Amino acid sequence: MNALPLSMEPTRLPDGFIESLRGVFGERLHLGEAMRSQHGSSEAHFDTILPDAVVFALSTEDVVAAVKLCGAAGVPIIAYGAGTSIEGNTTPVNGGLTIDLSLMDQIVRVNAEDFDVTVQAGVRREQLNEHLRDVGLFFPIDPGANATIGGMASTRASGTNAVRYGTMREAVLSLRVVTPDGRDIRTARRARKSAAGYDLTRLFVGSEGTLGIITEITLRLHGIPESILSAVCSFETLSGAVDTTVQAIQLGVPLARVEILDDVQMRAVNAWSKLDYPEKTTLFFEFHGSERYVQEQVETVSALASDNGGGAFQWSSLPEERARLWKARHEAYYAAIGLRKGCVGWPTDVCVPISRLAECITETKKDLEAASIPGPILGHVGDGNFHVVFVIDPNRPEEAAEAEALNRRLVQRALDMDGTCTGEHGIGLGKQDWLVAELGDAVDIMRTMKRAMDPQNLFNPGKIFSL
């Protein structure tokens, strides 16, 4: 279904490679088709391509051993967390070894006074927040899926809190990484800031496993606010919802979350999560702060909403109601796919300067209204980032082609507005041509770095760019 020429030929593993792997990983080495298939599939519309073998790592030392074996044998190595990425980021296009880090799920150390935590790469974001709750801290980055922290770092993930708390770019303080030459390095100390040489932390964040394998992550945390208030507000027009957000930001309101869902997405969410919100363009808000300050933020934003054609705010400060609201939001991707039985999601991901957001969404909406496939819109409106999820029948190639054509128009529109082809999903397999359209010669600089760091091109080969 994917337009890229993907090899389905199994790699010819060199003699003795599997035996050497078994010597290190024992029963944590898997060669069976079911396990390989699970590690070769994706949550989106990409073809399944099987790795030749799968190992489960328990430690950084395991990763070093696998990297050295792969390096000596010339076998590709692909890091795998929860498998929730949606640009084909973990698809082993040239086969090779998939190294699953999901069993590396230890929370190594919480430094509550310093607002940081060190975790193994396989820790999942929900697990981390459950662990932190008792010390009054939280980790804000929340892609829809319950992804691993290692995977989130690798794709520079963000989510609903980025408008206030930033993305993985800001959240990662330091990384432990196994580099292609088998070294086990730490990219930074635990100080909040540093001017000590090249920013290796930010180099590995977003590099999608092509420069090394992240095994531990030190993250910045935030105090759970004294008061948290959620709100839902429907709007008569899309621009009314966007303008409310932009004006609130311009007034300095520190919105913790502000999510836009269009009428189609609201219908999907109501059906999937058994809710009964009006099926109109809707903003989901969250406000954080002291009680007085939250009240002040709410007064400001509800006045702006009212000026922009918004309806009454439906408030909630009860934890279980808020949890229900945000669970519905986080499941929006699955809700979208649920619109059509037996279909798959074809998610898009552009981000534009917020001054252009209303125009970008409005023009996109016009395209969608003329399309034959459903395409709900949802987005992190405070960042200028939004998604269309095309819901396509995998047995009808014309639907994939239509989604592809609609996506082309969408991404070109975002680039024309000085935006990016991906706000948070990464390049993977799906956005490689667009990366070049977006950054031109700068992609050659990325290639230079890749060749220098991974001269054999064994680390998640075929991702981000062709070499």
Added chain:
Amino acid sequence: MNALPLSMEPTRLPDGFIESLRGVFGERLHLGEAMRSQHGSSEAHFDTILPDAVVFALSTEDVVAAVKLCGAAGVPIIAYGAGTSIEGNTTPVNGGLTIDLSLMDQIVRVNAEDFDVTVQAGVRREQLNEHLRDVGLFFPIDPGANATIGGMASTRASGTNAVRYGTMREAVLSLRVVTPDGRDIRTARRARKSAAGYDLTRLFVGSEGTLGIITEITLRLHGIPESILSAVCSFETLSGAVDTTVQAIQLGVPLARVEILDDVQMRAVNAWSKLDYPEKTTLFFEFHGSERYVQEQVETVSALASDNGGGAFQWSSLPEERARLWKARHEAYYAAIGLRKGCVGWPTDVCVPISRLAECITETKKDLEAASIPGPILGHVGDGNFHVVFVIDPNRPEEAAEAEALNRRLVQRALDMDGTCTGEHGIGLGKQDWLVAELGDAVDIMRTMKRAMDPQNLFNPGKIFSL
């Protein structure tokens, strides 16, 4: 005075190189000793080493031309802004061409609705803020000196607002860079976030001109808050001041600025800026927000200060009083040097996790009390970052040796606390051994990137690490 083996031998410029340069730069090429000496000196204790020639660039095209000529002739090239860096970051240790970007001082475009601005590398931070004032925006990063934005990006500078607004790492949205192979690239679009490939923006921020020359910078801006309030508070003990800060952060108070100055630094500031603050450990605060919210922050923090042995707060909301306060703070480095006539500054720069800050400063203070040279302390206490400025007689090598020994103890102490050898000044010439002590094998990864990007080692050679 510097311990590194610095060559004073002039580079042998190849035949015709100067003539080619003159063809491009005309009267903006300088070979006279005064101009070369100005560009070879530093604001700190490093030896002056002269470049062979200086050119003033007016455009990115000029920079491309100079880079190509230097590349073809094998001549080192060193970018220069305001010359205010303090780790010898612009000293042309192997001679070569210094390219001065200070005439590239155009503010290219303000996008007020998107809270961003694009500037040429030679724009200075004060100039930028004067320009922005009318549109209600400001750029928060403020090292003591009135540095250029290009220089600030190159050293990953920060300053007094970093606790709230981050450092140049967070402030830079995108860069225009001339790479060693003479390409003119842009590292990112103007979207607030992106997952499009390697984070080249963050790679160049902090690379001190060793990977390319930054010619334009797109920066994130912030709205000038409705209400700004400054305060000064003296403390009986150093730990009382630090604890007040840490507790305020733990309570979620979004301190815009919180600076610590010890008794020695307060004496220097009073003398230099003709003020009459108590000469005790002091915090300088600034609070930003709505009027109500600022009031709430102030109530919280003054109660904490009082619990921790702080005196009464001296408030000010008047712009001219605030300006006087922060001017005194920004001139603290010069005030420190002013403690002894004819002396130079030997500034240090460590940053530790905030849980260790009180201990780190207290132990350092003990060293200083036993020292023969003055060493005032000032710091960005909310970040865990502080400086000692040793004030030494350049004609007494034993003073430099004493400063060096004290600095060694200080940096080792910071590293033992999982801190960094430089919070914001960069590595330059002064911290190279410490970079290796801090990051070990990771420095080899930096070298790999440097060799790949600049195989001739012409871009600010000898900085950050030896090759």
